[in-house]
Amino acid sequence: MTLMDSYTRSVELWFPDGTVILRAEETHFRVYSGILSLHSPIFRDLFTLPQPLDDEVYDGCPVVSLQDGAEELGEFLKVLHRWSYLSNLFRDNNVPALLCVLRMSTKYDVTKLRESAIDALRCHYPQDFLKRLSSSPPSTFPFLFPTSRAGASLAISAANVARESNATILLPGALLACCSINPSSLIEPWQPHPLRNHIHSDDLPGLAPQNLYTVLKARNEIILFTRRRIFGFAFIPRDIPDCHSPECRKVRSEWAIKMDQEHPDGWINPFSPGSFVSSFARFGCVSCLEEAKRTFDIGRRELWDALPGIFGLPGWERLEILEALDRGYL
Numbered sequence: 001m002t003l004m005d006s007y008t009r010s011v012e013l014w015f016p017d018g019t020v021i022l023r024a025e026e027t028h029f030r031v032y033s034g035i036l037s038l039h040s041p042i043f044r045d046l047f048t049l050p051q052p053l054d055d056e057v058y059d060g061c062p063v064v065s066l067q068d069g070a071e072e073l074g075e076f077l078k079v080l081h082r083w084s085y086l087s088n089l090f091r092d093n094n095v096p097a098l099l100c101v102l103r104m105s106t107k108y109d110v111t112k113l114r115e116s117a118i119d120a121l122r123c124h125y126p127q128d129f130l131k132r133l134s135s136s137p138p139s140t141f142p143f144l145f146p147t148s149r150a151g152a153s154l155a156i157s158a159a160n161v162a163r164e165s166n167a168t169i170l171l172p173g174a175l176l177a178c179c180s181i182n183p184s185s186l187i188e189p190w191q192p193h194p195l196r197n198h199i200h201s202d203d204l205p206g207l208a209p210q211n212l213y214t215v216l217k218a219r220n221e222i223i224l225f226t227r228r229r230i231f232g233f234a235f236i237p238r239d240i241p242d243c244h245s246p247e248c249r250k251v252r253s254e255w256a257i258k259m260d261q262e263h264p265d266g267w268i269n270p271f272s273p274g275s276f277v278s279s280f281a282r283f284g285c286v287s288c289l290e291e292a293k294r295t296f297d298i299g300r301r302e303l304w305d306a307l308p309g310i311f312g313l314p315g316w317e318r319l320e321i322l323e324a325l326d327r328g329y330l
């Protein structure tokens with residue numbers, strides 16, 4: 001029995017005539033060194049370096065240990081060995097796998113694959129979110145507005161991978177998704193998550209320190225902006241000149257009290273009207289309904305435009321230019 005026998009063979013990535021065995025954690029992948037070298041200069045260098053004489057060999061194949069997670073390496077190798085796999089990830093909106101592909105393609109310098117992964121992820125962390133919102137409700141952006149623990153964990157992974165892979169164009173959306181997570185959950189250790197385990201090789205749970213600092217700081221700013229500007233019509237009552245209904249002021253303060261009760265950590269989705277507009281449609285006068293709609297629309301547009309800056313990043317236009325420069329388009 002050799003060391004190899006005590007490890008697991010990948011079910012999907014074990015080609016009997018493969019020329020190299022890659023080991024990640026406890027999983028082995030028997031794949032083709034020529035295909036890896038074709039796509040990745042890092043692998044090309046790795047395979048052309050002279051190997052030590054006592055290097056592990058199994059069934060005539062060199063065994064190479066990598067410091068990657070088995071899942072993330074597996075996703076990456078599947079894409080490199082099966083061209084249709086990437087389009088399956090796109091079709092299935094498989095964001096966890098796309099994050100693995102983004103991280104691995106950046107690390108192993110597979111430029112075009114990295115660009116494809118960023119493009120696919122941009123559909124879920126979009127720069128033109130407000131434009132898309134005009135045809136789809138906020139609920140169609142589950143990765144931007146996570147509502148479950150699994151969704152929150154994925155938001156953390158997305159922010160960490162985007163930061164680590166220098167995919168800055170994805171960061172405002174991913175960090176916004178992290179803002180909707182209760183801060184105490186961000187600071188406390190998290191439940192094990194398969195993707196996260198691979199991302200944090202240093203065992204640091206949760207958000208990467210720079211992301212954590214950014215999110216905690218930005219979250220307060222967004223909460224204040226949301227209350228003052230986006231839903232200010234309810235939280236900071238003022239007289240509306242054409243309103244002659246005593247009922248309206250009551251509707252406004254009752255809505256604000258309800259929001260405070262439902263969101264004890266202060267975070268209200270700034271981009272979803274929720275019950276805000278519909279409350280005035282049902283109980284308010286026409287002037288108040290118009291004012292509610294107007295202030296909500298202006299406020300969320302201002303916030304979206306300011307979002308990258310709130311996270312300490314260059315503005316949207318500059319982020320686009322940086323992404324184009326990175327791809328050699330400019």
Ligand SMILES: [Zn+2]
Nearest residue numbers: 243248285288
């Ligand atoms: Zn009114």
